[in-house]
Amino acid sequence: MAEPAASVLEVRDLKTVFRTRGGEIHAVNDVSFHLRKGELLGVVGESGSGKSVTMMSLLRLLPMPPAEVRGGQAFLNGRDLISMSDEELRSVRGAKVGFVFQDPMTSLNPVFTLGNQIMEPLIKHMKMSKAQAEARAVELLELVGIPDARRRLYQYPHQFSGGMRQRVMIAIALACDPDVLIADEPTTALDVTIQAQILELVRELRQKLGMAIIWITHDLGVIAGIADRVMVMYGGQIVEQAPVRELFANPQHPYTRALLQTIPRISGPRDARLKVIEGQPPILSGPLTACPFRARCEFRHDTCDQLNPARRPIDGLPLGKGHDVACHWHAPASAEVAHA
């Protein structure tokens, strides 16, 4: 990876809680991370790990109540999103930060033409005239590889296939030239060959436009092919963070290791039996006072029940710059144990 560039986004101690009738759910627990200019940061975790809630908290996209951002800061080019007024935040959403959601079927409005939906942010945020916006919309559709863009502009979402709709979603997110693009499981609802098209498109767009991207997914395969750096989330917190090659070559957290071993491979030797992570993910009904993974961890010991481990760098670099892990068990010699 290149030398560390300046951070576009810096999140500190973000905490999000859902207040439900059954009590509070602590969905995001003191999450801190940064995003460098032009970088693609992968966020991996299972459902309920807090990966989407973290990103949606930043832009206040969660229904509040029941959601409540209980603390933390998030600096986008130096301005704190968490303390911003709703009015100010509106000028950030869609303009400085673009969002691509998982399901391209439901995130486009079926009663408006695509042109309408692509031009909306251009007219609102960029104060373009209708003619200017239209020209830019055609440009954007061409950028994301939609043939016959001018005609397509006047069509409705149902006239597009799933892959095409996801291209349109990306075009909308890119409309105002955002500094940050947040993509929440953007390829999960798509078939593999269509997924491959979208991944290829994102690779191209990064080269052309150079924006920073946060890519949320549960698919380690997708992350391996596209990310520069990866954060692994579990129980509403970051349990491991490292550059992508380092993470896959040298996973440290027992959860990351187990996860990499549970998925079968498409090439190489065929495993006789899949490794299993026993048990279920935790229910986050209170602040974490112990390691959230302890109930499923094969290396559990007493400390794990008493103290929630903090993230610690394992390579001597400052936190977030290199490889860090939140685990009591972690010790350099332990690498051989899991590989044996």
Add this chain to the structure above:
Amino acid sequence: MLDAGAPPLVQVEDLKMHFPIYTGIFRKHTGDVKAVDGVSFDITAGQTLGLVGESGCGKSTVGRAMLRLYEPTAGRVIIDGDDVAKLAPEALRRKRPTMQMVFQDPQASLNPRMTLADIVSEPLDEHTDWTRDRKLERVYELMDQVGLNRRFVNRFPHEFSGGQRQRIGIARALALKPRFIVCDEPIAALDVSIQAQVVNLLEDLQEKLGLTYLFISHDLSMVRHLAQRVAVMYLGRIAELSPSRDLYARPLHPYAEALLSAVNEPDPELAARRNRIILKGDVPSPANPPKGCNFCTRCPKVMDICRNVKPSLAEVEPGRLVACHLYTPAAGSTGGSEANERNQQGETR
């Protein structure tokens, strides 16, 4: 056609499942969605056949038509000696215990108002005249088999996690001691860490009970893990049917090759060196498939003949069936060998 000495438990011959399209105020029959258009395969007793393909390729429809959840348009489905496609209603009802299904979405396939005991014993109510106690005994036995705690017997589906619900679905499928189970995307709705639990359970049960599976999935890595043979479907037809080992090492059909190259390996080193085949465009509509090969609109190796003549599934190497003009003698021997070379170059590593 068989790769082992054991006789096939399941034989499907030229299965077709067309859904009629009616339009206009007189509901005139104007066409058909050819969801499954002439599919043939067999499954050796005790083995797993993987059926892979993208959404809309007809793989789930094959599973449903085989078990007569749909009335097949044409073709034969011989399961354990009987042609299920032609059985009369009462004979079909008596046949049902031998063939069962595990569905994709355990949330939607379990009645939210029934307890676990009700759900798992419902097949027993229908097909046996056992006493309550005997049925409950069988429910407990099944719960042990699929790894559900006996204390949960009176709980409702919403009280279980996704993985546990899928175990309930499996217990229900096993209740009548079937020989053949269609697993229709049984792990697609589950988290990664839970998928392995369910897959291992399916493998254990197969070994213990001698079950035969049709495993329908879009997860090519998981199918490689589970299946001895794999059928790749595209737009209602089988593109390639090969032993798993051969298919993954060297796919012959251009679609199988593209599909495999699109799978993301959880390995950044490999991903960087990978030679991906990015297919252009989308799958054509099954209501209006191309005149020639169904894949001809997206195939990177398309030839003139492909646009006019539908290739039929033929054995091109021992045990390997491919429906592609690249491998038929008429297309010239050069086409075939060239394709082989390219396949080898496209391989990983």
